[in-house]
Amino acid sequence: xxxxxxxxxxxxxxxxxxxxxxxxxxxxxxxxxxxxxxxxxxxxxxxxxxxxxxxxxxxxxxxxxxxxxxxxxxxxxxxxxxxxxxxxxxxxxxxxxxxxxxxxxxxxxxxxxxxxxxxxxxxxxxxxxxxxxxxxxxxxxxxxxxxxxxxxxxxxxxxxxxxxxxxxxxxxxxxxxxxxxxxxxxxxxxxxxxxxxxxxxxxxxxxxxxxxxxxxxxxxxxxxxxxxxxxxxxxxxxx
Amino acid sequence: xxxxxxxxxxxxxxxxxxxxxxxxxxxxxxxxxxxxxxxxxxxxxxxxxxxxxxxxxxxxxxxxxxxxxxxxxxxxxxxxxxxxxxxxxxxxxxxxxxxxxxxxxxxxxxxxxxxxxxxxxxxxxxxxxxxxxxxxxxxxxxxxxxxxxxxxxxxxxxxxxxxxxxxxxxxxxxxxxxxxxxxxxxxxxxxxxxxxxxxxxxxxxxxxxxxxxxxxxxxxxxxxxxxxxxxxxxxxxxxxxxxxxxxxxxxxxxxxxxxxxxxxxxxxxxxxxxxxxxxxxxxxxxxxxxxxxxxxxxxxxxxxxxxxxxxxxxxxxxxxxxxxxxx
Amino acid sequence: xxxxxxxxxxxxxxxxxxxxxxxxxxxxxxxxxxxxxxxxxxxxxxxxxxxxxxxxxxxxxxxxxxxxxxxxxxxxxxxxxxxxxxxxxxxxxxxxxxxxxxxxxxxxxxxxxxxxxxxxxxxxxxxxxxxxxxxxxxxxxxxxxxxxxxxxxxxxxxxxxxxxxxxxxxxxxxxxxxxxxxxxxxxxxxxxxxxxxxxxxxxxxxxxxxxxxxxxxxxxxxxxxxxxxxxxxxxxxxxxxxxxxxxxxxxxxxxxxxxxxxxxxxxxxxxxxxxxxxxxxxxxxxxxxxxxxxxxx
Numbered sequence: 127x128x129x130x131x132x133x134x135x136x137x138x139x140x141x142x143x144x145x146x147x148x149x150x151x152x153x154x155x156x157x158x159x160x161x162x163x164x165x166x167x168x169x170x171x172x173x174x175x176x177x178x179x180x181x182x183x184x185x186x187x188x189x190x191x192x193x194x195x196x197x198x199x200x201x202x203x204x205x206x207x208x209x210x211x212x213x214x215x216x217x218x219x220x221x222x223x224x225x226x227x228x229x230x231x232x233x234x235x236x237x238x239x240x241x242x243x244x245x246x247x248x249x250x251x252x253x254x255x256x257x258x259x260x261x262x263x264x265x266x267x268x269x270x271x272x273x274x275x276x277x278x279x280x281x282x283x284x285x286x287x288x289x290x291x292x293x294x295x296x297x298x299x300x301x302x303x304x305x306x307x308x309x310x311x312x313x314x315x316x317x318x319x320x321x322x323x324x325x326x327x328x329x330x331x332x333x334x335x336x337x338x339x340x341x342x343x344x345x346x347x348x349x350x351x352x353x354x355x356x357x358x359x360x361x362x363x364x365x
Numbered sequence: 366x367x368x369x370x371x372x373x374x375x376x377x378x379x380x381x382x383x384x385x386x387x388x389x390x391x392x393x394x395x396x397x398x399x400x401x402x403x404x405x406x407x408x409x410x411x412x413x414x415x416x417x418x419x420x421x422x423x424x425x426x427x428x429x430x431x432x433x434x435x436x437x438x439x440x441x442x443x444x445x446x447x448x449x450x451x452x453x454x455x456x457x458x459x460x461x462x463x464x465x466x467x468x469x470x471x472x473x474x475x476x477x478x479x480x481x482x483x484x485x486x487x488x489x490x491x492x493x494x495x496x497x498x499x500x501x502x503x504x505x506x507x508x509x510x511x512x513x514x515x516x517x518x519x520x521x522x523x524x525x526x527x528x529x530x531x532x533x534x535x536x537x538x539x540x541x542x543x544x545x546x547x548x549x550x551x552x553x554x555x556x557x558x559x560x561x562x563x564x565x566x567x568x569x570x571x572x573x574x575x576x577x578x579x580x581x582x583x584x585x586x587x588x589x590x591x592x593x594x595x596x597x598x599x600x601x602x603x604x605x606x607x608x609x610x611x612x613x614x615x616x617x618x619x620x621x622x623x624x625x626x627x628x629x630x631x632x633x634x635x636x637x638x639x640x641x642x643x644x645x646x647x648x649x650x651x652x653x654x655x656x657x658x659x660x661x662x663x664x665x666x667x668x669x670x671x672x673x674x675x676x677x678x679x680x681x682x683x684x685x686x687x688x689x690x691x692x
Numbered sequence: 693x694x695x696x697x698x699x700x701x702x703x704x705x706x707x708x709x710x711x712x713x714x715x716x717x718x719x720x721x722x723x724x725x726x727x728x729x730x731x732x733x734x735x736x737x738x739x740x741x742x743x744x745x746x747x748x749x750x751x752x753x754x755x756x757x758x759x760x761x762x763x764x765x766x767x768x769x770x771x772x773x774x775x776x777x778x779x780x781x782x783x784x785x786x787x788x789x790x791x792x793x794x795x796x797x798x799x800x801x802x803x804x805x806x807x808x809x810x811x812x813x814x815x816x817x818x819x820x821x822x823x824x825x826x827x828x829x830x831x832x833x834x835x836x837x838x839x840x841x842x843x844x845x846x847x848x849x850x851x852x853x854x855x856x857x858x859x860x861x862x863x864x865x866x867x868x869x870x871x872x873x874x875x876x877x878x879x880x881x882x883x884x885x886x887x888x889x890x891x892x893x894x895x896x897x898x899x900x901x902x903x904x905x906x907x908x909x910x911x912x913x914x915x916x917x918x919x920x921x922x923x924x925x926x927x928x929x930x931x932x933x934x935x936x937x938x939x940x941x942x943x944x945x946x947x948x949x950x951x952x953x954x955x956x957x958x959x960x961x962x963x964x965x966x967x968x969x970x971x972x973x974x975x976x977x978x979x980x981x982x983x984x985x986x987x988x989x
C-alpha cells in the first residue's frame with residue numbers, strides 16, 4: 127500500500143546556508159494520526175511547512191501517494207489534496223463561518239453541499255452558526271473553523287501546526303478531541319505539537335524531532351512510556 | 366568627449382563643501398534613523414534652520430560669525446523640540462509625516478515675501494560670511510593650495526578645513542555616544558520601545574535626545590553649506606532630503622563612517638553624471654538634448670535609491686543582522 | 693511515576709477564608725475597584741485583589757478573561773478607568789511604565805521581547821538600573837562609566853552561566869532559538885534587581901523538558917526573596933510551583949486559594965480546566981481499549 131505521505135532525507139531551511147532540517151524521515155499511512163514533538167528549534171513547524179511548499183526543500187524527497195511533490199507551490203498542493211492549518215491567522219476574520227468554509231472548496235465549488243454536510247457532521251457547532259462573522263470568534267472557535275475549512279476539500283492529508291497553542295486547558299482538550307474525531311472520520315492527519323503528552327495520547331504513531339532529524343519514532347503509547355523520551359522531551363511534571 | 370575634463374571634475378567632487386555638508390547631515394540622519402529608528406523625512410528642514418539661523422543672526426542681528434553659528438544650532442534644538450514633543454509618543458509613521466510637512470512649512474516661510482527683509486525670500490541671503498567675519502577669520506594667506514583636481518584658493522581651503530574640523534568632531538561625538546550605555550539604550554529603543562520601558566528607561570526622553578542630536582548635526586551641515594554658498598530656499602527642498610537618504614543608505618544607515626562614505630560616493634557620482642551625461646548627449650550617444658541629459662541624473666538617483674533599498678538595504682558598511690528593516 | 697518532589701509551598705498567606713478578594717498577611721500588590729473597558733467591552737473589573745509578598749502566585753483563566761490587561765494595568769503599560777492600585781504601599785496611579793519598573797517591578801511579555809539586534813551580553817547590560825553611562829552627558833566621558841560597566845558585565849556573566857547562555861554572549865539575540873530567547877528575557881529581567889517579577893505566559897511555546905528547567909529558575913527567585921506573579925495555561929507548572937492561585941474569568945476574580953483547592957472547584961473546572969484534566973485523552977477518544985497498570989502510573 128502506498129504511503130499517503132513519505133518524506134525521506136529532507137534538508138530544508140529559511141536562511142541561505144543554514145539548514146533547520148538535516149535529513150528528516152517521516153511517513154504516514156492512510157487513516158493514521160501522526161504526531162510530531164520535540165524541543166524548540168528542532169524543525170517541527172519547518173517540516174510541516176516544507177510538506178506544504180512554504181519552505182524551500184534543498185535535498186531529499188516528499189511523496190504524496192507515490193507522487194513527488196517537493197518544490198511544488200502551496201496552491202498546487204491544495205489541488206493535490208494537502209490541507210494545511212496554520213497556528214495563527216487561520217481564518218478570514220471579515221468573512222462569515224459559511225464564507226470561510228466556502229473558501230476551502232473554491233477549487234471545486236460543485237461539491238460544496240456534500241462537503242458542508244460532512245464537515246458539519248463532525249463539527250455540529252459550525253452548522254449552527256454559519257452566518258456568524260469569524261472575527262468575532264474566540265481562538266479555539268477559530269481553530270475549529272480553520273479545521274472545517276481544510277476539511278472542505280476532502281484532503282488526502284491534513285497538516286496541523288500546533289492546534290492547541292495559546293488555548294486554555296479545557297479548549298486544548300477540545301482541540302485534541304476534534305483532531306481525533308477528524309481522524310476517525312477517515313482523514314490522515316500529521317500534527318505538530320508543543321503539548322507533547324496530549325499529542326502522544328491520541329497519536330497512532332509519532333516522531334520526536336531533534337536538531338532537524340527524526341530522533342525517536344514509535345507508536346504514541348510507546349513514546350509516552352519510553353523513559354528516554356520522558357527524560358529528554360516530555361518532562362516528568364505531567365505524571 | 367573630453368574624458369580628461371570629465372574625470373578631473375569627478376575627482377574634484379571627492380572633497381567639496383557640499384560633500385562635507387552632506388556628510389554632516391547624513392550623520393544626523395544616521396543618528397535619527399540608523400541608530401534610534403526615528404523616521405525623519407525632513408532633514409532638509411534642519412539644514413535650513415542651521416543655515417538661516419547663522420545667516421540671519423549675522424545680517425539682521427549683527428552677531429559675529431561664531432555666535433551666529435551657535436544660534437543656528439540653538440534654533441535647530443528648538444525645532445527638534447517642537448517636532449518631537451507632540452509626535453514622539455506616537456507611532457513612528459507620525460513623525461515621518463510631521464517631518465515632511467514641517468520641512469516644507471519652513472521652506473515656504475523662508476520663501477514668502479512677508480519676511481523678505483529678514484529672509485531675503487526667493488533671493489535668499491548672501492554676504493553674511495563677510496559681514497559676520499567668517500571670511501576674515503581665514504588663517505590661510507592668499508594663494509593656491511593643493512594639486513591636480515584638488516586645487517583650491519585660500520577662501521575655499523578655509524571653508525574645507527572648517528568643514529572637516531566640524532565633521533571630525535561630529536563623527537567623534539556619534540562614535541563616542543553609540544559605544545556608551547546611552548547608545549545601547551537607543552539601539553534597544555530602535556527595536557522595541559516597550560521592552561526598554563519594562564527595564565525602567567524613560568523612552569520618550571531618549572528619543573528626544575536622539576532627535577535633538579541628529580538635528581544639530583543636520584544644522585551643522587546647513588551651516589557648512591552656508592559658508593560656501595548663499596542661503597536660499599531653493600536648496601532645502603524635499604529632494605535634498607531624499608538625496609541624503611540615498612547617501613545614508615548607500616553607506617550604511619547604522620554605522621559611523623557609512624554616512625560619510627555614502628556622501629562622498631554620492632557626490633563623486635553626481636559630479637561624474639553631471640559631466641558625462643551632457644557630454645554623451647552632445648556627442649550623440651544619448652538621444653537627448655544636453656539639458657535633458659543633466660536632469661537624467663535625478664532619475665538615476667531615484668533608481669539607485671530603489672535598488673539599494675531592495676538589494677542591499679544595509680548599505681556598504683552595514684551589518685545585515687543589525688538592521689530593523691531587513692527581515 | 694513521578695520522581696520530582698513538589699517544592700515547599702508557602703502557607704498561611706491569607707487572612708480568613710480563601711475567596712476572591714481575600715486579604716493577605718503581607719500583600720505586595722493591592723488592587724481596589726479597578727475597572728478597564730475597551731469600547732463597550734469591560735476587560736477587567738476587579739473589586740479587590742491582594743498579591744502576597746515573597747510567594748509565587750499564578751494567575752489563570754480562559755483567554756479573554758483579562759489576565760494580560762490586568763498585567764498591563766499593574767505595570768503601568770495601561771491605565772484603568774477607575775480604581776486605585778499600589779505596589780509595596782506606593783500608589784501607582786499616573787505612574788508611567790518605566791517608573792514602575794524603576795520601583796522594583798519587572799515584567800516579561802507574552803511575545804518574547806529579546807532584543808534581536810543586540811548581542812546577548814548587550815541585552816543583559818541593558819537590564820541593569822542606575823547606570824551612569826546611560827545619561828547623555830556622562831556617556832561622552834568613558835571614565836565615568838567604565839568601571840560600572842565592567843562590574844555589570846561580571847554580574848551579567850554570572851546570570852548567563854546560570855541560564856546556560858554564557859557561551860552565546862557575543863551572539864546577536866536573533867540567532868537564539870525560541871526557548872533560549874525566553875531564558876534571555878528572564879535573565880535580563882533579573883538584572884534589574886526586582887522585588888516583584890511578573891511573567892506573562894513564560895512557558896508558552898516552550899517544550900516540556902525545557903519548561904521543567906525553567907521552573908527551577910522561577911523557584912530560585914522565591915528563594916532569593918523575590919515575589920513572582922505569573923500567567924500560565926500549563927496546569928502542571930501551576931500545581932508544581934504556585935503557592936497561591938488567582939482565577940479570572942470575564943474580567944473578574946472568580947476564585948482564589950492554594951492550587952490544590954482552587955483547581956478542584958467545580959466552576960473553575962467547568963470554565964477553564966476541563967473535565968479531562970487528569971485523564972488520558974486516548975481513553976476519552978476511545979483510541980485505546982485497554983489501559984494496563986504501567987500506563988496509568
